[in-house]
Amino acid sequence: MTTTSVSSPKSKPSWVSFLSGGLAGVTAKSAVAPLERVKILYQIKSELYSLNSVYGSMLKIVENEGIKGLWRGNSATILRVFPYAAVQFLSYETIKNHLVTDKSSSFQIFLAGSAAGGIAVCATYPLDLLRARLAIEIHKKPTKPHHLLKSTFTKDGVRGIYRGIQPTLIGILPYGGISFSTFEFLKRIAPLNEKDENGQISGTYKLVAGGIAGGVAQTIAYPFDVVRRRVQTHGFGDAKAVVNLEHGTLKTIAHILKEEGILALYKGLSINYIKVIPTASIAFYTYEYLSNFFNKNLNY
Helix, strand or coil, X not given: XXXXXXXXXXXXXXXHHHHHHHHHHHHHHHHCHHHHHHHHHHHCCECCCCCCCHHHHHHHHHHHHXXXXXXXXXXXXXXXXXXXXXXXXXXXXXXXXXXXXXXXXXXXXHHHHHHHHHHHHHHHHHHXXXXXXXXXXXXXXXXXXXXXXXXXXXXXHHHHHCCCHHHHHHHHHHHHHHHHHHHHHHHHCCCHHHECCCCCXXXXXXXXXXXXXXXXXXXXXXXXXXXXXXXXXXXXXXXXXXXXXXXXXXXXXXXXXHHHCHHXXXXXXXXXXXXXXHHHHHHHHXXXXXXXXXXXXXXX
């Protein structure tokens, strides 16, 4: 998920936030796609790739599927991430500029970030489902995303393509809120030596702040991500994690705690930490660069 945002004193045109956010999300997610795939395989307790080493898992994927295997499912990621990140950035900027009365209030920024994340999830969820299922495929010839979407809809209807949205929403609300509010807070307390003569915060500080914000948010919301992936991939690929689709999110978490222990709720978190900082950094830099480029060249 890409949640770091940039706010400028001057409001951006809506299309600038939308386009810049979408391109930033695609760039960041594509860069860390191999880590994302390994994380999902860990979460669903893959039979074939049940190694304890991230590097070892990647080597086995390359051995079985070729180098392209590391990016399996990334086409679905790109299809999802562009509209997701675009809607999220646009929603956040719109809510912040029109509904937030005190931009120094972490609580109000938290609510704006949560709302933006929820809106983006609802708008693009079926594509997230496809990405997860494509990531756990183990045969060499990958399924086309549109074929998988069609077969899922034909078999299970609208409910099928939205399977797992409950834990996703429950997780994205605190994740979006915490990441945005933490990032904005860190910007407010930036030391003077990280600002130029115009009061602009350095890119390095913003990149580090974005990574910290993403890491804090991910730690708190991660158990919901584990539940989400297990529900999404139940009955697909070589996932051996057992999940009762009739149970709600909290009941599923309680069941995992009882049967597998608390560490199961954080399976794959170390991989997420490895990818959070570069994801946030790349997304932030790309969003900032494109926003400034469009604003400067089109005189906004």
